[in-house]
Amino acid sequence: MTNTRFGRLGFIGFGKMAESIVSALGPSSETEAFRFISRSDGSRHRGSERGGIDCSDAPEKLFGSADTVVIAVTPQDLDDISPLFSQPPDALIVTLLAGISTDRIRAVTGSDRVCRMIPNIATAKRRSLVGMCFATTTDDESRERAHLLAAELGTPLPIPERLMPAATGIGGSGLAFAFRFAHALALGGVAEGMTYEQASMAAAAVLDGAAAMLLDGRHAAQLETDIASPAGTTIEGLQRLDEDGFTAAVMHAVRAASKKARSFEADLS
Ligand SMILES: NC(=O)c1ccc[n+]([C@@H]2O[C@H](COP(=O)([O-])OP(=O)(O)OC[C@H]3O[C@@H](n4cnc5c(N)ncnc54)[C@H](OP(=O)(O)O)[C@@H]3O)[C@@H](O)[C@H]2O)c1
Structure with a gap:
């Protein structure tokens, strides 16, 4: 018992x-x-x-x-x-x-x-x-x-308690952002000729691998640099991601969700 x-x-x-x-x-x-x-x-x-x-x-x-x-x-x-x-x-x-x-x-x-x-x-x-x-x-x-x-x-x-709204932004809402990224990755696969089911499983496996490596305590920026070989495929894609505002968009999303969580704290206190 x-x-x-x-x-x-x-x-x-x-x-x-x-x-x-x-x-x-x-x-x-x-x-x-x-x-x-x-x-x-x-x-x-x-x-x-x-x-x-x-x-x-x-x-x-x-x-x-x-x-x-x-x-x-x-x-x-x-x-x-x-x-x-x-x-x-x-x-x-x-x-x-x-x-x-x-x-x-x-x-x-x-x-x-x-x-x-x-x-x-x-x-x-x-x-x-x-x-x-x-x-x-x-x-x-x-x-x-x-x-x-x-x-x-x-x-x-x-x-510390003052960071709980940030934990909501990155953890609670961030899970939905990860799903949005997985969907976008899958759509890219569909555009390249995969079925959505194939591309969605591929996206899930990629995110699973990324999470496992990060949870080992390795740094995302270092892992990304390790993958991007000189003049290779990955650096082409990474450049396009940031030309299209990827990093700023994700940061904005986390900050917007955290700000909303802070406003709930203020309303409920
Ligand atoms: N869902 C999420 O993803 C998530 C994530 C993080 C934190 N939270 C937090 O977790 C909490 C629960 O969320 P939830 O999504 O599980 O909500 P929920 O599905 O609406 O469940 C709330 C439960 O509380 C019961 N309840 C309400 N008043 C009660 C009372 N006076 N006495 C006994 N039981 C009562 C309700 O009973 P009845 O079914 O009988 O009405 C229901 O079972 C919330 O405070 C939320 O902020 C949720």
């Missing part, structure tokens, strides 16, 4: 993100350790369908058994769940709420142990970037436990 990596896991809210985390971590004997509180019969039903996860309306059941409680409602629902925290919980609180500060979560939950995470939908494949920061009051053991959970979901990126 006990999950030795990050403790028994509970959820408040069982929507897309909670479901994606549960499907990433289970099914296993540890699935028995999941427990969640939800609002409607629909999400209760979805939750119990996914490996018999125990759903309850009683906060004392959730807080009595979970070592880590993931808040997975939408930011607009935060006020609605505040009555659940009539007693400050012992559990580590992991909040997924975009734009809501750790200070606000501490105030709502009464907990000093708060980790804020920004995952993306690649959680389901355990390949998400997980931007994460902590309330300053969070103890070391809780930080370690949150880090282990993030590592199960993909690549943890511990950052």
Whole structure:
């Protein structure tokens, strides 16, 4: 029953993100350790369908058994769940709420142990970037436990809280930018005579290889230079990419998404 990596896991809210985390971590004997509180019969039903996860309306059941409680409602629902925290919980609180500060979560939950995470939908494949920061009051053991959970979901990126909007821009929205790049790469293949299916699989394999090499810790600019042989094919393509504004366009996209995330933080604070 006990999950030795990050403790028994509970959820408040069982929507897309909670479901994606549960499907990433289970099914296993540890699935028995999941427990969640939800609002409607629909999400209760979805939750119990996914490996018999125990759903309850009683906060004392959730807080009595979970070592880590993931808040997975939408930011607009935060006020609605505040009555659940009539007693400050012992559990580590992991909040997924975009734009809501750790200070606000501490105030709502009464907990000093708060980790804020920004995952993306690649959680389901355990390949998400997980931007994460902590309330300053969070103890070391809780930080370690949150880090282990993030590592199960993909690549943890511990950052100061002021950089969470940037993590949203590069990690949350950046995944969509990567899909747009994959689509463009595939269209290039189609223009050269491949079917879209062939070109799309080729683009996926190329991105997979690029990600694996980058995750080894190598520098993108160095890898790019290694590929581009003198007077070869790659340098021709790289020149065209930048003549067409590729680098500036991607930087603008990350900055625009991060700016929007900052404006959400300001609106919600
Ligand atoms: N989706 C993403 O890619 C993504 C990425 C990063 C962060 N996030 C963050 O993750 C959080 C969840 O996102 P999501 O996409 O999973 O949202 P979602 O699919 O709308 O799920 C929200 C869940 O919260 C439940 N809920 C709402 N009010 C409740 C209450 N008072 N008591 C108990 N449960 C309640 C809803 O229940 P019902 O189904 O019964 O209404 C639903 O199951 C958000 O804060 C979002 O900012 C999402």
